[in-house]
Amino acid sequence: MQGSGDDARPIDAVPLEAVSADAGPIAPDPVDTDPVDAGPADPGLVEVPVGVDPTQPSVARVYDYYLGGSHNFESDRVFAQRVLAQLPDMAMVAQENRAFLRRAVAHLCALGIDQFLDLGSGIPTVGNVHEIVLATNPDAAVIYVDHDPVAVTHSRELLKDVPGADVIGGDLRDVRAILDHPLVRERIDLTRPLAVLLVSVLHFVSDDDDPADVVARYLAAAAPGSHVVISHASEEGRPDASGAQAVYNQGRSPNRMRMRTGAEVTALFGGLPLLEPGVVRIPLWRPESPDDVRPGADRYPGVAGLARKG
Numbered sequence: 001m002q003g004s005g006d007d008a009r010p011i012d013a014v015p016l017e018a019v020s021a022d023a024g025p026i027a028p029d030p031v032d033t034d035p036v037d038a039g040p041a042d043p044g045l046v047e048v049p050v051g052v053d054p055t056q057p058s059v060a061r062v063y064d065y066y067l068g069g070s071h072n073f074e075s076d077r078v079f080a081q082r083v084l085a086q087l088p089d090m091a092m093v094a095q096e097n098r099a100f101l102r103r104a105v106a107h108l109c110a111l112g113i114d115q116f117l118d119l120g121s122g123i124p125t126v127g128n129v130h131e132i133v134l135a136t137n138p139d140a141a142v143i144y145v146d147h148d149p150v151a152v153t154h155s156r157e158l159l160k161d162v163p164g165a166d167v168i169g170g171d172l173r174d175v176r177a178i179l180d181h182p183l184v185r186e187r188i189d190l191t192r193p194l195a196v197l198l199v200s201v202l203h204f205v206s207d208d209d210d211p212a213d214v215v216a217r218y219l220a221a222a223a224p225g226s227h228v229v230i231s232h233a234s235e236e237g238r239p240d241a242s243g244a245q246a247v248y249n250q251g252r253s254p255n256r257m258r259m260r261t262g263a264e265v266t267a268l269f270g271g272l273p274l275l276e277p278g279v280v281r282i283p284l285w286r287p288e289s290p291d292d293v294r295p296g297a298d299r300y301p302g303v304a305g306l307a308r309k310g
């Protein structure tokens, strides 16, 4: 595992400095040097945590760009455009994933879960987990975890007046460091049921880092009645998704990507009983209404499921 110790500590403490979002020239990609449209002009200055290299794309900021957010830099937009050239409906894919996250969290709230550990939580956007959870139960606790300094900084800013929610910087593969973090120990009671959210993040955990073991270690620490939510990119039946994965795995990439088949994602749950309908294409996981399911949902390049620890 790379960089986990470094990622876990300094992120919490970095100050902000204002720099131009158009942060200078981008080194040519050693593999793909085709000129690309870098997307809409940035509205102006954005805040960058000290120590962040805005010329190096990041998974969190690229995803923010897919979702139409403004916390991304030229390097992120250039990278995103390479992905979009392979998978033009990536914005819809990201929105469907967010919609799944909201449905899963609402379902967990309805089951009475009031503690959420959101691993790889990303840059805040519409319909954040704490907004859903705290609207249902103001006494609930939400801890966001991300290893991206921009995601952590913007989350912290958003949450500074929200007593029920907080964010920590850390690498989700460092299970012990996350669970031992003082904020987690203070806010999360591991003797009571907890929801562990791993939404659109485990495809950034390589086989070498054994994502099934990572999931199992969080659940081993959690009380019976806890739940785990996973959504995951999948290239099954989608050659264009394989093309997108290839972009992440070549040249100037923020993170290597390992898409997995439905069977491989099912295995990440470690045999825990899955709530209906099991591991399915993301838009097909308990849609609020049949009308919400777009044509082609059965070919969506990602799967999701929710399991309960007995």
Ligand SMILES: C[S@@+](CC[C@H](N)C(=O)[O-])C[C@H]1O[C@@H](n2cnc3c(N)ncnc32)[C@H](O)[C@@H]1O
Binding pocket: 059, 060, 063, 097, 098, 101, 119, 120, 121, 122, 123, 145, 146, 147, 148, 151, 170, 171, 172, 173, 198, 199, 200, 201, 204
């Ligand atoms: C595609 S975004 C998903 C964000 C959010 N979970 C969602 O579904 O909308 C993936 C996020 O996981 C974070 N991430 C990737 N690998 C991580 C790791 N090892 N530890 C913590 N965060 C990680 C990235 O920084 C990014 O913010």
